[in-house]
Amino acid sequence: MSPASDPRFPSTAGEAPNAAWQRRSLASVWHPCTQMQRAQTVPPLPIARASGPWLYDYEGGRYFDANSSWWVNLFGHADARLNAALRDQLDTLPHVMLAGCTHAPAVELAERLNALTGGVLGHAFYASDGASAVEIALKMSFHAWRNRGRGNKREFVCVRQGYHGETLGALAVTDVAVFRDAYDPLLMRAHLVASPDARLAAAGESPADVAARALAEVRALFESRHEHIAAFIVEPLVQCAAGMAMHDPAYLRGLRALCDDYEVHLIADEIAVGCGRSGSFFAFEQAAAPAQPAAWPDFVCLSKGISGGYLPLSLVLTRDEIYRVFLDDDIARGFLHSHSYTGNALACRAALAVLDRFAEDDVIARNRAPAAALSAALAPLAEDERIEHLRQRGMIWAFDVREPHAGERFAERFHLAGRARGLLIRPIGRTVYLMPPYVLDDELAAWLAARTLGTLEQTLADAARAAPHHVARTPEPPTA
Numbered sequence: 001m002s003p004a005s006d007p008r009f010p011s012t013a014g015e016a017p018n019a020a021w022q023r024r025s026l027a028s029v030w031h032p033c034t035q036m037q038r039a040q041t042v043p044p045l046p047i048a049r050a051s052g053p054w055l056y057d058y059e060g061g062r063y064f065d066a067n068s069s070w071w072v073n074l075f076g077h078a079d080a081r082l083n084a085a086l087r088d089q090l091d092t093l094p095h096v097m098l099a100g101c102t103h104a105p106a107v108e109l110a111e112r113l114n115a116l117t118g119g120v121l122g123h124a125f126y127a128s129d130g131a132s133a134v135e136i137a138l139k140m141s142f143h144a145w146r147n148r149g150r151g152n153k154r155e156f157v158c159v160r161q162g163y164h165g166e167t168l169g170a171l172a173v174t175d176v177a178v179f180r181d182a183y184d185p186l187l188m189r190a191h192l193v194a195s196p197d198a199r200l201a202a203a204g205e206s207p208a209d210v211a212a213r214a215l216a217e218v219r220a221l222f223e224s225r226h227e228h229i230a231a232f233i234v235e236p237l238v239q240c241a242a243g244m245a246m247h248d249p250a251y252l253r254g255l256r257a258l259c260d261d262y263e264v265h266l267i268a269d270e271i272a273v274g275c276g277r278s279g280s281f282f283a284f285e286q287a288a289a290p291a292q293p294a295a296w297p298d299f300v301c302l303s304k305g306i307s308g309g310y311l312p313l314s315l316v317l318t319r320d321e322i323y324r325v326f327l328d329d330d331i332a333r334g335f336l337h338s339h340s341y342t343g344n345a346l347a348c349r350a351a352l353a354v355l356d357r358f359a360e361d362d363v364i365a366r367n368r369a370p371a372a373a374l375s376a377a378l379a380p381l382a383e384d385e386r387i388e389h390l391r392q393r394g395m396i397w398a399f400d401v402r403e404p405h406a407g408e409r410f411a412e413r414f415h416l417a418g419r420a421r422g423l424l425i426r427p428i429g430r431t432v433y434l435m436p437p438y439v440l441d442d443e444l445a446a447w448l449a450a451r452t453l454g455t456l457e458q459t460l461a462d463a464a465r466a467a468p469h470h471v472a473r474t475p476e477p478p479t480a
Contacts, residue, residue, distance in 0.1 A: 016059060017046070017058035017059055018045075018046050018057050018058050018059050018061075020058075021046035021058060022043035022044060022046055023043075025043070025044055025046070026039060026040065026043060026044075031044060038412075042412060042415075042416065045057060045063070045419065045424065046058050049078075050065070050077030050078055051076070051077055051078050052076035052077060052078075052437075052439055053065050053076050053077075053436060053437045053439050053440075053444070054077070055077070055424055061422075062422055063419065063422055063423060063424040064422055064423050064424065064436075064444075064447075064448060064451070065077070065424050065436070066418070066423050066424060066425040066434050066435070066436055066448065066452070067424065067425060067426055067433070067434070067435050067436075068305075068309065068435050068436060068437050069309055070304070071240070071272050071277070071304050071305065071435055072304045072305055072307075072308075072309040073305075073308065073309030073437050074275060074276070074305045074308050074309060074354060074357075074437060074438050075308055075354075075357055075437060075438055075439060076437045076438075076439040077309070079308065081353060081356070081357065082308050082310060082350060082353045082354070082357075085349055085350065085352070085353035085356075086310065086346060086349060086350055086353070088349075089105065089345060089346050089349035090346065093345045094344075094345060094346050095341065095344050095345050095346065096345065097340070097342070098126065098342045098343035099338060099342070103343075103345050103348075105343075105345045105348035105349045105351075105352055106126065106343040106345070106348050108348075108352055109124065109315075109348045109351050109352055109355075110123065110124035110315075112352070112355050113302075113315075113317055113355075114317070116281060116282070117282070117294075117296055117300075117317065118294060118296075120294070120296045120319060121296060121299075121300055121317035121318060121319060122318075122319065122320040122323065123317070123318055123320060123323045124315045124316070124317050125140070125315060125316045125318070125335070125337075126313070126314070126315050126342045126343035126344075126348075127303075127313075127314045127315065127316070127339065127342065128312045128313065128314060128339060128341055128342075128344075129165075129303060129312055129314050130164075130165050130170075130269075130271035130272075130301065130303040130304065130314055131164070131165025131166055131167040131170040132165075132167070132314055132339070133271065133301035133302065133303055133314035133315060133316050134164045134165050134167075134169065134170040134173070134267075134269060134271075134301055135165075135167055135169040135170055135337075136301075136316045136337055137231070137233070137267045137299040137301055137316050137318075138156060138169050138170075138173070138230075138231065138233075138267070139169070139335075139337060140299065140316065140318060140322065140335060141156075141230045141231040141265045141267065141298075141299070142154050142230045142231075143326070143335060144265070144322050144325045144326070145230050145265075147325045147326060147328075147333050148325055152227060152228055153227070153228060153229060153230045154228065154230055155189075155190070155191060155225065155228045155229045155230060156172070156173050156188075156190045156191070156229070156230060156231055156232070156233060157190065157191040157192075157193060157218070157221065157229060157231070157232040157233070157264075158173040158174070158175060158190050158191070158192060158193075158232075158233050158234075159175070159192070159194075159195050159196070159214075159233075159234055159235070159239065160175050160192050160193065160194060160195045161175050161176065161195050161197070161239055161241075161242035161245065162174060162175050162176075162195070162233070162234070162235060162239055162242065163175075163176050163179070163235070163239070163240065163241030163242065164233060164235075164269050165271075166179055168183070168186055168187060169188075171183060171187055172187040172188045172189075172190050173190045173233050175192055176241055176242070191221055191225070191229070193214065193217045193218050193221060194213065194214040194217045195214065195239065195242070195245060195247075196210055196211040196214040196215075196247035196248065196251040197210065197239065197242065197245035197246070197247060198210055198245075198246055198247055198248065198391070199245060199388075199389050199400075206248075207246075207247060207248040208248045208250050210247070210248070211247055211248040211250045211251035211254065212250070212254070214247075214251060215251060215254040215255070215258065218232070218254075218255065218258055219258055222258055222261075222262040222264060223262075226262035226263060226264060229262075229264050230264070230265060231264060231265035231266065231267050231298075231299075232255060232259060232264055232265070232266055232267065233267040233269055234252070234255060234266070234267070234268060234269065235269050235270075235272070235273060236252055236268050236269075236270060236273055236278070236282075236283035236284050236286075236287070237249065237252070237273055237278045237283045237286060237393055238272070238273050238277075238278060238283070238393055238396055240272045240273070241428065243398070243400065243428045243429055243430075243431035243433075244391070244396060244398035244428070244431055244433045246391050246393050246396075246398075249286045249287050252284060252286070252287035252295070253287050253288075253289060253295055256287060256295045256296075256297070259298075265298040265299065265322075266297040266298050266299070267297060267298065267299040267300075267301065268282075268283070268284050268297040268299065268300045268301065269301045270282060270283055270284070270300055270301060270302055271301055271302065271303040271304050271314070272304055273396075274300070274302050274304075274305065274306070275302070275304070275305035275306055275354070276305070276358065276363055276364055276367065276394065276395065276438065277305065277394055277395050277396055277435065278393050278394040278395075278396065279364070279367075279393060279394025279395070280364060280394070281358065281364065282300065284296060284297055284300065296319075298318060298319055298322060299316055299317065299318045299322075300316070300317040300318075301314065301315075301316055302314060302315050302316075302317070303315075305354070306351045306354060307347050307350040307351050307354065308350055308351075308353065308354045308357075310347075310350040311344065311346055311347040311350050312341075312347065313344065313347035313348065313350070313351060363438055366438075367394070367395055367438055367440075369442070370440040370441050370442060370444070370445050371392070371394070371395060371440075373442045373446065374397065374434070374436075374440065374445035374448065374449055375392050375397070377445055377446055377448075377449030377450070378390065378397060378399075378449050378453075380453075381399050381453075385402075386401060386402055386405040386460060387399050387400065387401060387402065388400050388402055395435065395436070395438065395440075396433065396434070396435050397433060397434040397435075398431055398432065398433040398434075399431070399432055399433075400430050400431050400432075401430045401431075401432065401456075401460070402430075403430065405460055405463060405464070406430045406460075406463060407459075407460075407462070407463025407464075407466060407467065408463070408466065410427065410429070410430055410459065410463070411426065411427040411428070411429060411430075413459050413462060413463070414427050414432065414455060414456070414459045415427065417455045417458045417459050417462075418451070418452075418455045421451045421454055421455050422451060423448075423451050423452065423455060425452070425455070432452070432456065434448065434452065436448060
């Protein structure tokens with residue numbers, strides 16, 4: 001039944017398909033990360049189908065998925081190999097509970113991820129979304145210390161402007177005010193330490209210098225509170241919701257050493273930056289000093305790209321010595337966290353197909369050429385006085401529009417201007433970022449850069465024209 005003919009949703013004569021779906025969505029769907037009052041003015045973009053990096057609306061409009069549908073899509077939409085793997089699994093075993101049962105996709109995925117860490121992170125605990133994985137890691141850390149007779153270690157440390165999810169435990173270690181402030185009375189207290197964001201460099205400072213300053217603050221905190229601190233949680237290399245704040249890998253090396261020295265667990269939240277986004281499969285791989293072995297955290301949280309943008313899946317990888325602390329005849333000393341779809345077979349099979357793609361296509365190496373092409377095409381931004389902090393890490397690019405040039409509701413206006421140019425792109429405040437699927441080639445890189453620069457020019461020109469009439473600024477939420 002078409003939306004125009006559905007009696008539940010009366011429409012005006014001749015209503016266009018996109019408008020019909022927008023109307024129906026606003027009448028019944030509460031959209032995430034959205035002020036629904038504003039959505040009446042800027043309704044959601046209706047998507048009918050997708051193929052490769054392209055999304056299509058109900059009227060034939062085509063949009064390049066420049067942010068990989070909130071950073072989840074790795075190999076384009078409706079990928080033939082991932083589709084085939086899921087069809088096979090669908091006909092075999094869609095789901096069975098993982099409490100008291102097991103199945104090949106969950107076992108094989110855990111084994112293969114363990115192998116990718118060189119056997120250091122030997123056990124995987126499954127969940128559904130990134131915030132759930134963070135909750136699990138926090139609970140595991142506290143419970144492991146408690147099982148070791150050190151229940152006083154119950155405090156957590158997080159980085160300023162860090163983001164780890166919006167459930168209550170994850171939100172307690174998140175420092176993005178627009179998400180946190182309304183719920184602050186419900187949250188446990190966490191320690192906040194300086195961000196290693198390279199944009200904070202003073203004159204003459206390098207990114208490594210900023211990292212060293214941030215580590216000095218961590219050391220001071222650990223010296224005074226380490227007997228009470230269970231874990232430190234960090235987004236390795238890129239703090240995404242902070243506006244793609246990038247830091248020197250030396251910060252991760254320093255954190256690993258400090259956590260070892262002061263007996264604090266280290267949790268790497270790789271939900272956004274893992275699965276190749278940062279230029280290595282795990283971002284934390286880049287913490288290793290030259291010619292030195294890998295420096296791994298105690299926990300790694302994965303989600304988003306691990307299932308290729310197909311199905312909700314997250315997991316926590318942890319060291320075997322932490323796993324063993326839970327082994328006991330007393331059931332209360334076990335880790336009893338669960339949900340009904342833990343280790344869903346379809347989602348795990350999607351993740352295995354993702355790992356197959358990395359292995360068969362040498363994805364990390366293959367991404368380097370189109371990444372260089374896109375960086376070269378965006379290079380003129382470095383000379384634009386309206387722009388600051390042009391940066392890249394792996395398959396993530398970002399730049400910031402200077403405050404005087406951004407104008408009112410910059411992110412929203414840029415998003416709408418991008419739509420008009422065939423881009424689905426959502427800035428974070430004044431930060432424009434690109435996180436495209438791994439189907440980029442030189443031609444697409446040139447097209448994406450040209451459309452991004454064209455969108456920027458229009459958005460800034462509109463702001464400049466409106467500036468004489470501008471009176472007050474409305475703060476923008478950091479919409480990803």
